[in-house]
Amino acid sequence: MENIDPDALEPGTEVLVGPGYLAGPGNGRAVFDSLGNAEGWTKVVAFGTDTYYTSPCQRVRVANAVKSHYGGWTITFAEDPLGIPDWIVTFDRHTPDEVVAAFTATLVQGLPNHFADYLTGGKHYTGASPATVFGSHQWEAVPGSRPFHSVSPDGHAAYQMRVGWLHEYDELLAPEKSMWRMSAGVDPVYAPSWQAYFSRYTPQHLLTASAVAFTDPTFVGRAVHQIPERHRSLVDVHLPESAEPAPRTAAALARSSHAEGVPDRRPATAVASSPSLSHAAGSRRQR
Structure with missing residues (x-):
């Protein structure tokens, strides 16, 4: 083609x-559909622009606050619906819809039985992890990097893991201090065009779902x-x-001189694995 x-x-x-991670955020329809069509979830529109969703169990809150600092989507889970969130995820306003929708669709699907289907022995368990997903797409770790990060073959996408101890309250209150970050752009490590942050207790199968979408070579x-x-x-x-x-x-x-002779830069292989594994929870609060 x-x-x-x-x-x-x-x-x-x-x-x-x-690649999809450089395509721009899209129109958000896939994310809104995954939440809006979820059985029992409630939706509230505030201030004419902001949209909020709550799960039937009241444990998950999703906010699309357009004019907030990060914009995009903020998602929290609290074992106690009135308590401090156990984990929090922030997709900024420039994050591609595919990365966000993979997370929200998997979240909606697994929540009714507390993600049991994604644990060992569950019907959706595959054993995949973010590390295996990135590795299967030939992403390379940067030796000696702190925080640790690996970079896509084209050099325009990165996955980062924070090293060292940090109090969980600090992590949940400041997205930049989150355990994991996905990002892309001309310089995805130091000047990314978009960033997605995942606190340390984010269930691994949800993180993996976003990693699969992040690395998917499909246009x-x-x-x-x-x-x-x-x-x-x-x-x-x-x-x-x-x-x-x-x-x-x-x-x-x-x-156009671009109509001919432009090399095909698409990745050669695709990940066949799907989301897996879950993680334990702590406690935290929404920013």
Whole structure:
């Protein structure tokens, strides 16, 4: 399939973009659908822009506070519905929908039986972990890095694990101090375009679900205007097979030096594994 210069297309043109972690956040529909269609979950819209979801058991709270510092999605779990959260996850406003939706869909599916299906012997247990997912995609650890991080083959995505002791309250109150971080961008370690934070007691199967989506080599759908400007030289863009460019677009493509000779930078393999394993909980509070 031919790579296309996105700047040669109309802004509203629907395209396929890879890698997905550089494609931009998307429109959020997959995340809203995974929560909005969940049986028994309640939804509240506040201030005209912010959306909040609560699980039937009252243990999980999900916030999409548009104008907050991080924007995006904040998710907390508390064994005691009125207590301090046991774990908290923050996806900033630029995190690709696919990474967020993988987490929320797995959360919704596993919550009714307290994630038992994802533990050893459960019907969704595979034994996969974030480490095995990243390793199967040839991500490389950076020797001597503190915090420890591994980087994708193209150098534009990173998975970070904090080292050293930190009081759990500090971790839950400040996302940047979280145990794990996923990020991507031109410089994914020091100046990422987006970041997702997971506190230490986040169930491992949920972390793994996001890791699988993060590393998935499948191209994702976006409108051209949704692709970040700073990523356009780093991604491959294809028209869907059934789509034909408009006459004006076709003329621009004919003039574009990007329409020919652009190497295919897609990863060669895909992860066949799915989310697994769960983790214990502590206690914490929402920021």
